[in-house]
Amino acid sequence: MMKHLLTLEQLSKDEILEILNLADQLKFQKKNGIAHPILKGKTLGMIFQKSSTRTRVSFEVGMHDLGGQALFLSSRDLQIGRGEPVQDTARVLSRYLDGIMIRTYAQSEVEDLAKYGSVPVVNALTDYCHPCQVLADLMTIREFKGSFNGLKACFIGDGNNMANSIIVGCLKLGMKMSIASPKGYEICEHIQEFAKQYPGMFEMTNDPFQAAKDADVIFTDVYASMGQESEAKVRLEAFKGFQVNKELMAVAHEDCMVQHCLPAHREEEITNEIFEAHADEIFEEAENRLHAQKAVLVKLMANK
Numbered sequence: 001m002m003k004h005l006l007t008l009e010q011l012s013k014d015e016i017l018e019i020l021n022l023a024d025q026l027k028f029q030k031k032n033g034i035a036h037p038i039l040k041g042k043t044l045g046m047i048f049q050k051s052s053t054r055t056r057v058s059f060e061v062g063m064h065d066l067g068g069q070a071l072f073l074s075s076r077d078l079q080i081g082r083g084e085p086v087q088d089t090a091r092v093l094s095r096y097l098d099g100i101m102i103r104t105y106a107q108s109e110v111e112d113l114a115k116y117g118s119v120p121v122v123n124a125l126t127d128y129c130h131p132c133q134v135l136a137d138l139m140t141i142r143e144f145k146g147s148f149n150g151l152k153a154c155f156i157g158d159g160n161n162m163a164n165s166i167i168v169g170c171l172k173l174g175m176k177m178s179i180a181s182p183k184g185y186e187i188c189e190h191i192q193e194f195a196k197q198y199p200g201m202f203e204m205t206n207d208p209f210q211a212a213k214d215a216d217v218i219f220t221d222v223y224a225s226m227g228q229e230s231e232a233k234v235r236l237e238a239f240k241g242f243q244v245n246k247e248l249m250a251v252a253h254e255d256c257m258v259q260h261c262l263p264a265h266r267e268e269e270i271t272n273e274i275f276e277a278h279a280d281e282i283f284e285e286a287e288n289r290l291h292a293q294k295a296v297l298v299k300l301m302a303n304k
């Protein structure tokens with residue numbers, strides 16, 4: 001039974017599939033104008049210590065669709081931004097809210113919010129992972145490919161929050177997974193250890209063409225994530241050759257999908273040509289944030 005969504009590691013394969021199935025159902029209801037006020041009267045607080053377009057809007061609209069409301073809490077305005085400890089913030093907010101969503105830097109802050117608070121906590125991106133995004137990605141893959149069976153997923157670029165969650169999500173659902181990152185920008189030891197539970201299913205390399213070979217879905221993400229703006233120039237140099245382009249797509253399967261969490265930096269991690277050729281898949285992925293997160297909110301906050 002899920003109490004929080006802090007990382008994908010904490011979910012079983014069945015729990016992930018249950019979320020995806022419910023997300024499909026909620027998407028159908030939304031598309032067909034069938035009301036689903038499952039969280040009527042409930043309030044979600046949304047703490048943002050970093051910028052957001054998709055996450056903020058999809059959570060806010062999602063709570064509205066579910067009959068509840070969402071409060072946007074920018075750290076610029078909260079006392080947490082002036083140093084009030086997360087332990088105290090958690091205990092105070094738990095007395096007003098039915099759930100808390102947080103986007104921040106340190107994973108430990110999200111874990112502390114869950115530890116000291118008494119309501120469900122949803123991780124809406126940390127430097128370590130982005131589980132909400134990857135639930136939407138998995139939903140999109142199944143929508144386009146029909147199932148996860150026999151698929152190979154590939155990530156090109158930084159061994160960052162997106163790479164971490166993609167590796168965990170894809171391996172849990174039975175896909176093969178490969179990642180190519182420049183030297184010095186590989187995924188952390190913790191995720192490498194996680195992948196060892198899936199012998200023969202995971203490959204880590206510094207060669208994008210090796211990773212992309214026979215892929216059914218290719219993921220990428222920006223070279224410099226939020227909080228790494230000062231490294232942008234150095235990274236631009238380090239990531240040369242790590243681009244999703246026509247040449248790279250040529251070694252993947254002919255019907256290979258492309259996924260990008262967005263925002264994208266065209267002509268850096270992905271060419272404009274490939275981005276536009278796969279825009280349907282990429283914007284369906286963005287839409288699915290709404291449906292997947294509504295499923296998470298229902299699982300965590302209904303009947304509580």
Ligand code: CP
Pocket residue numbers: 051052053054055056125133261262263
């Ligand atoms: N993909 C994603 O999380 O987008 P935002 O930063 O706009 O929320």
Ligand code: NVA
Pocket residue numbers: 125160161162221222224225226261262263
């Ligand atoms: N890796 C990116 C993802 C943005 C959704 C970042 O953390 O900025």
